[in-house]
Amino acid sequence: MIHLDLPFVKRITKSMIILDVTVLAIYLLVKMMSINIGLQVILSTLLLQGITWCGVTDYFNCYSNLFFKESTVVFSDTLKVFVYYSICSCCVYLCTLFNVLFPREIVLFIFNYLLFFISYILLSRLCFFSVRKYCREKGGIVQNVVFIGGSDSLQEVMRQMNEERYLGYHCVGYYHTHELESLPLTYLGSYRQLDVVGNMHAQSEAVISLSALGVDEVKRFCERAENFMIRTRFLPEFLSVGKSVVMRNIGSFPVLSVRNEPLEKEGSSLVKDVFDFAFSFLVCVFVLSWLIPIVALLIKLESRGPVFFVQDRSGRGGSVFKCFKFRTMRVNAAADSVQATRGDARITRIGAFLRKTSLDELPQFINVLKGDMSIVGPRPHMLSHTKKFTEVISTFMVRHYIKPGITGLAQVSGFRGETNELWQLEKRVEHDITYVENWNFLLDLKIIFLTVWNMMRGEKNAY
Template sequence: MQRLRYSRYFKSFFILLDIIVITAVLVFAYLRKHDYHYNKGFSELNVISLILLISFWILLSGRTKLYSIPRNLTFTIYLERLITHIFLFIVGVILLAKISDNSFLKEDRFLIGFILFICLFFLKSFSFFTLKYLRTFGFNHRNIMFLSENESTNLLKNILIQRKDYGFKIFTFTNELTIQNLEEFWKINGIHTLYLPSENSSLEKEFEHEVFKAAEKNKIFISLVPNIIQNNFLRYELDYVQMQPILTQAKFPLDYFTNYLVKRTLDIFFSLLFLIFIGIWLFPIIAIIIKLGSKGSVFFIQKRYGFHEEVFDCFKFRTMNINRASDTKTTAKNDKRITKFGGFLRKTSLDETPQFINVLIGNMSIIGPRPHMLLVDDYFKQKIGRYSLRSYVKPGITGLAQVNGLRGDGGNIEIEMQKRIIADSFYVKNWTLSLDLVIILKTILLILKGDKNAH
């Protein structure tokens, strides 16, 4: 069965749609300033300006990866790319307006930039969610299969089954495992991608080699799934010495002093902003209600691992009645230790607000992997190899895992923790300022509507 590749058609359609929007906005700005009948439409200068801007938009997309959208891309990451792309494009519009003799572009450059931002932001956000919504009904799906499964591939399969918006249809191979049967199965079901464990595979090496050859012949993509308990692949990156590939020690974004300085400056600015304008009146109100509702101190201070696993005192508002298991037992849904007001604080994440003091001190950041109890960290360090990667950045009040629903005990704590660590590892390896801003925005939205995973 011939597999249709829809990606190139979707990309062409979206590029054409963006060009139409850009053209429409510029024509609208021109007509707003000029009488079309007297000026006979766009002048040659205007046409050249339009061509330059459209060319810049397309060339810029190669850098921002605006049209390179894998199915599993989250809106958080897509939004980061989109905002970065539109911002840089608007800078290009303003620069072109300053150096050209184009009168309407000069006079209306900020208005044009604002209209372009609004139109393109909503158009592309709508397109992103529409495509994901259609995929939940089986439209534009991609046929895949797993071979020689293990813990890592089972976790991935579980994610792909839950996230129907990714548009993957999983086929199970049940026949006798031979190359001929595999090739026939691929053709009948139109398989696009074959997932294999990168190590600890149950396939014999010789047979696995034959599978790779057969996949290449049949134009089947092979994706290798790293072992969930290993983390070496995250600490190395591919480099070249002439044409010889080598793996070198990875340097993460926040290892660069300029990035660290930007993040630390914003941490200090936002924590001071919160404490001076909100904390100064909110903290006393919460403290009084806590004291009236139950005996004990207002704050709950607990040891947590921080940057490079240095232990620090993490501040929270107390949400439980005083109990001896607070340092040894994690919270569960409908936990009887939680007070009535404590449940409200947890649901709205207000119990975490004293951690802005931790941010100001310097042992936490506003955005980063959430710090866990010491016992939890010590336990999962032995179970998940990449777990310690979290300590390469400061822990945060909120993080990428939390805004993607990976919070609390979802039933199988080990599976949930593995997903959390994947998100935290991604954040460490792919930090950008715009990603932090998107996480802050999503956190605010979660607080406003209430986090169902908070307990």
């Protein structure tokens, strides 16, 4: 078996970066020369596109650990890169080609370039994964790994890495106080034999269960291991607490977090905030500016009371904010405590239409501009419901880690409206937490699209 040569892997990765940049640059160069654009414009466009590509791919770690990432993860990262790179490319071309080409020609140029771009990237990744799969099956690209400890978590990792060969690891064996009969791996000896691990397993990886060794023993082992180019990894003992354990830094100290929260990153949060503000501003100017007077007139003609229904709702971090909606019910004392139900007598005729089409939620774009809400996120609940649901579901407040949204993953997945049974609430919270832990810009766009689609076709749970 030929084991993984890390310098070789790095050379392959660098070659892929150079190949991607070169192919895209050559296509762009040929395309721009064919339409007789000046040399200065060509060079400035190539430079900006190169910087953009390197910046976007570095931000998403597009080339990181390609030999060990699952194909689905890489393709997901590739789609993210495509979206952000496309947006940046449009800005670059508008700036450099605005005074050179007609608007129609610029649009056609951008379309052709992006079509070639996504075709090339997907094809190149498919070829790479085909070669990688072949090499792994033949034992050509694998990383040696030894395990230290025998905890349940570590045993689970050992079995997975040993059985799922596509991950690219060769499990050499494990060190423990005694041999574990349930494990199909080679028993290498007790912890006292770790002093020779460097000579036997140079250029391998060592995965250590934190409960196996004391602090001094771990420190001594790490120092010795690095002299033999053994990379040390630590496995936490609480995988059952959360499968998405991630590393964070508090100052210079690394800490483990039991939940992955992409919106904790300043860059991700900035992207979401900028999109929220820009999109909401456009809606307020081009939609609400004429829709509010029309809806206000219809509401006033049917029933007495205010045009807007303003209610205290639970926001990010458990804060309280004023949530705006078009009033869809007759004024009643139970509005702050009793949720609307199917066939609710309090709902007016215009209110039924607004609720069915979800138009009653549109004033919440004002909340987004104020910074109280986001376009996409967990739906905000009445304060009384927040208190009640917290007592029923232990993870309910996790959904308050981020801003509430006008629409959300739970809503487009069929979990909107009243919650008569506990399982409905559990599913809604489950989807909300999934959104919190897996946010990305593409997911927001998908949810917005599905929301608009559902508005046009109508929803059975909208009443």
